[in-house]
Amino acid sequence: MNRTTLSLIAATAALAAVTGLGALTAPGASGTDTEQAAAYLPVERSTLVCPAPSTSDLADTTYTSFTPVTKGTGDDGKAELLPADADGSGKSSGKKKASKPVLKPGEAGTPVSGDTSGAQAPALIGTAEGNAAPGWSVLQTTEVTAGTGRGLTGVNCTAPDTEFWFVGAAAGGDRTDYVHLTNPDDSAAVVDIELYGKDGALESTVAEDITVKPRSTEPILLSTLTDGPQSDLTVHVNVRSGRVGAALLALDDKLGGDWLAPAADPAGTLVVPGIPKDATSVRLVAFTPGGTDADLKVRLAAPSGLITPAGQETLHVKSGMTTAVDLGDVTRGEAGSLVLTPTDRSVPVVAAVRVVRGKGDEQETAFIPAARPVGTRANSLGNTAKGTTLSLTAPGGDAKVEVTASAGTEGGTAVTETYTIKSGTTQDVELPVPDGLKGTYALTVEPVSGGPVYASRTLAAAQDGVPAFTVQTLPDDRGTVAVPRAEQDLSVLQQ
Structure with missing residues (x-):
């Protein structure tokens, strides 16, 4: 055996080791061919x-952490939530005082919650490893009793990424909207924010080259990026360097407010799941980022089937312009989702839609x-x-769904x-409730058979006559990753 052959053998062995590690730990690339996947691993x-x-100084915030039980995990694992201005040791790296984690995540299958209050609660960065990682979810809910944005807000803590679309934002007038950018990494991220109104893109130089320092957060007030009040905005967060987590807090002087979560990626067919049946006003906002106008058929998936709202059969969306239409009380006292x-x-x-309850x-x-479909599994905390109301929608075929209350x-x-x-x-659906329930609980939604399922959860709380509520969609929790099929090929060793 000559030296060239030995070198090729060594290189092949090294490549196999690296490839094997990557297959086990890579976070499921979008281009994975599931038909060629040998298995799904946690x-x-x-x-x-x-x-x-x-x-707000009147804010009371609750964090809840939950990891569903996943087959194939080992016995070891841990998860932690630390302030965004802290280094990996939990010590403050900025001007704020050192903060303790708001909660210590527990064992798989059992949720854990922790509380904080006031206006100084920081953004958080969380990591989970081992058996605590698959499907790990964290929910943040806040009650504010008075002032702008009074009511109940809620948001699922998100995985960092490089692109986000927020549809239905506003700037100025009765609205105070912030885009929150949080960088979980040890190097800076550079972000551009693009705004699109009813007449197209809004010019703004201060929305470019926004630097988010390592392990820090930047709240950006949308009204500082425009020349005057703007309603029905589409916000595109584009990360040019690094990655961030992004969420948009929309607060109204008169109508309360909530977090506006990122919309599903641009697609020809969309599902907006779980509009509350007692909604008094529903406003649909849409945007197409390409160079072609879109014409959409608007239908409501009700308990009896797909119906077309009278007078709102179609929606024309001009290219590069945000379009909005009022659908009124489109659900008319029944569960419904827009298709x-x-x-x-x-x-x-x-x-996205803006939903108003009350009068x-x-x-x-x-x-x-x-929303994206539930996929393999989704969690609600x-x-x-x-x-609590869980809405399930099957737009393209009968579906059987298993729901576990933790x-x-x-x-x-x-x-x-x-x-x-x-x-x-x-x-x-009539929800299962844990036997002997104390505290709050998590729901795990798992499609068993049939067509795709979309889901959302509405959490309501009475607040001095105000019907306070928040809604979260339930996409796949990405607890597993497809492992590509690999075959040994010794032909590379031949000269």
Whole structure:
């Protein structure tokens, strides 16, 4: 055997070692061919970021952490949440005093919660490893009793990424909207924010080259990026260097407010799941980022099937311009989800709805973006025995879904129920509640068979007559990763 052959053997062995490690730990690239996947394995590490919850001294915030039980994990694992201005040791790296973690995540299958109050609560950066990583989820909910944005806000802490679309934002007037950018890494991130109104792109030089320092957060007030008040905005966060977690806090002087979560990636067909059945006002906002106008068929997936709202059969979305339309009380007392499909050719679109409950001075607002399907599994945290609604939608075929209610944060025993959702319908299902529940609990939603399922959770709380509420969509928790099929090829050793 000559020296060249030995070198090739060594190189091949090294490549196999690196490839094997990457296959086990890579976070599921979008281009993975699932038909060629040999298996799905649990992820080994997860990162989440939570935005600073409020600027109000009257804010009371609760964090809830949960990792679902996942087959194939080992016995070891850990998770932690630290302030965004702290280094890996938990010590403050800025001017703020050192902060302790708001909670210590617990064992898989049991949620853990912790509380904080006031306007100084920081953004958080979380990491989970080993058996704590697959499907790890954190929910942040905040109650504010008075002032701008009074009511209940909630947001799922998100994984860092390089692009986000927020549809339905506003700047100035009665609205105070902030884009929160949190950098979980040890190097700076550089971000551009693009704003699109009803007439197209808004010019702004201060929205470019925004630097987010390592392990820090930057709240950007949208009104500082525009020349005057703007309603019905689409916000595109584009990360040119590094990665960030992004969330948008939309606060109204009269209508409360909520977090506006990122919309699903631009697509020709979109589903906005789980509009509350007692919504008094629903406003649909859409945007197409390409160079072609989009024409969409607007339908409501109700308990009885797909119906077309009278007078709102279609929506024309001009290229590069944000389009909004009021749908009124489109659900008319029944569970419902919007299904947007192309009337002719498919053009990628992003969309969301603003939902208002209540009347007069006792109104509250939440936002529901177009969502990704549940996929393999999704989690909903912070649920209560009363005031929780789980909406399931099957737009393209009957689906069977298994829903597990975990043990409570302070006690209880998990229970599971199975539901069948008929094609083209939305159901607000009667939720299982843990036996002997104490505290709040988590819901794990797992499609068993049939077509794709979309889901959202509404959490409601009475607040001096105001119907305070918040809505979160439930996309796949990305707890597993497809491992590509690999074959040995010794032909590389031949000269």
